[in-house]
Amino acid sequence: MRKIRLVEVRSEIAAGTRGASMGVDAMKIASIKRHSNFFMRFEPVSIQDENQLLFAQPQFKFAKYAEGVFTMVDRVCETIGGLREQELFPIVLAGDHSTAAGTICGIKKAHPDRRLGVIWIDAHADFHSPYTTPSGNMHGMSLAMASAMDNEECEVNDVEEETEAIWEKIKQVGGNGPKIDPQDIVYIGVRDTEAPEDHLIEKYGIKNFTTEEVNKIGVAKVASQALEILKDCDQIYISFDVDSLDTSVSTGTGTPVPNGLQKEQAFELNRELIKDKRVCCWEIVEVNPTLDTENKMAEHAFEILEATTDSLIENF
Numbered sequence: 237m238r239k240i241r242l243v244e245v246r247s248e249i250a251a252g253t254r255g256a257s258m259g260v261d262a263m264k265i266a267s268i269k270r271h272s273n274f275f276m277r278f279e280p281v282s283i284q285d286e287n288q289l290l291f292a293q294p295q296f297k298f299a300k301y302a303e304g305v306f307t308m309v310d311r312v313c314e315t316i317g318g319l320r321e322q323e324l325f326p327i328v329l330a331g332d333h334s335t336a337a338g339t340i341c342g343i344k345k346a347h348p349d350r351r352l353g354v355i356w357i358d359a360h361a362d363f364h365s366p367y368t369t370p371s372g373n374m375h376g377m378s379l380a381m382a383s384a385m386d387n388e389e390c391e392v393n394d395v396e397e398e399t400e401a402i403w404e405k406i407k408q409v410g411g412n413g414p415k416i417d418p419q420d421i422v423y424i425g426v427r428d429t430e431a432p433e434d435h436l437i438e439k440y441g442i443k444n445f446t447t448e449e450v451n452k453i454g455v456a457k458v459a460s461q462a463l464e465i466l467k468d469c470d471q472i473y474i475s476f477d478v479d480s481l482d483t484s485v486s487t488g489t490g491t492p493v494p495n496g497l498q499k500e501q502a503f504e505l506n507r508e509l510i511k512d513k514r515v516c517c518w519e520i521v522e523v524n525p526t527l528d529t530e531n532k533m534a535e536h537a538f539e540i541l542e543a544t545t546d547s548l549i550e551n552f
Contacts, residue, residue, distance in 0.1 A: 240326075241326050243283065244260050245329065246282075247334070247335050248287060253527070255524040256490060256522055257331045262533075265531060274538075284311065289304040298367075298399055300372045306406050312337075313339075317341075328520070331521065333358070333362060336382075336521065340378075343473055344415040352469060352471055354382075355462055355473070357497075357502070358423070362380075365377060366400070368390050368391065368432035382415045383415070384407040384413055384414040387436055418436065421440075422465050424450070424462065425497050476540070478537050479522055485536055487527055487528055487533070490522060490524050506518070510544050520540070
């Protein structure tokens with residue numbers, strides 16, 4: 237059996253809506269309600285956050301709180317890198333999705349010669365850069381950070397030199413150059429993109445299994461086909477953003493989008509994907525209990541977290 241470490245990242249500086257930093261603890265509340273001992277079973281690692289920056293206005297219009305995002309991506313990279321060097325399996329519970337770039341950088345830093353594939357289960361492509369972002373919120377830039385992608389072909393923003401400088405620093409976390417090849421990304425459930433992201437998806441032939449496709453061919457086929465696309469990768473990282481779920485499930489996330497996955501589909505999907513022996517890290521992000529008075533999203537998220545972890549353990 238692989239040795240699991242829970243990694244708790246309570247950062248929300250890159251989100252546009254406040255509250256995702258509370259998602260980890262909301263899932264712990266959900267576990268208590270279910271009388272689960274999940275959080276007693278695994279040794280946790282907690283990464284210091286930079287959320288105090290939110291008390292001031294952001295310095296960078298097209299990369300809000302970028303100084304804090306750089307710090308967080310670097311911290312997560314160091315932590316995940318250390319765990320992977322020990323061949324431990326990180327299960328990451330995070331706030332906003334920007335820190336996933338740090339997770340990817342850490343995996344790659346530990347084993348730079350291993351080709352890394354990414355399965356990104358999300359309503360959003362998260363492939364913007366400061367040059368293309370419509371909001372400046374950096375949780376929409378995770379994959380651009382990890383693939384060192386500016387996408388200047390689609391530039392719409394006049395980015396200041398200070399922003400460019402810190403963006404370059406972020407792209408170098410964990411080592412020079414891209415940590416992943418865009419062709420080694422598989423999307424599941426993405427349905428809310430902008431033209432610059434569509435350009436990259438088409439340019440690199442990134443496969444997106446839409447909700448309609450999941451409904452049509454079923455979760456098992458989607459999982460097997462996603463893994464087959466990444467057949468040449470030595471290791472795989474799975475990132476599960478709860479906004480991949482349909483808004484009928486819960487509104488407890490900062491950027492909900494209709495026509496998403498049902499809870500049962502996400503439950504089965506993650507349990508199937510994590511059975512692949514190449515999967516080296518699994519992450520769940522963007523639970524925001526301040527938007528959800530009944531804590532329903534956290535309850536759904538915890539059920540998926542526990543079931544996915546159990547599937548990992550059962551298959552090793």
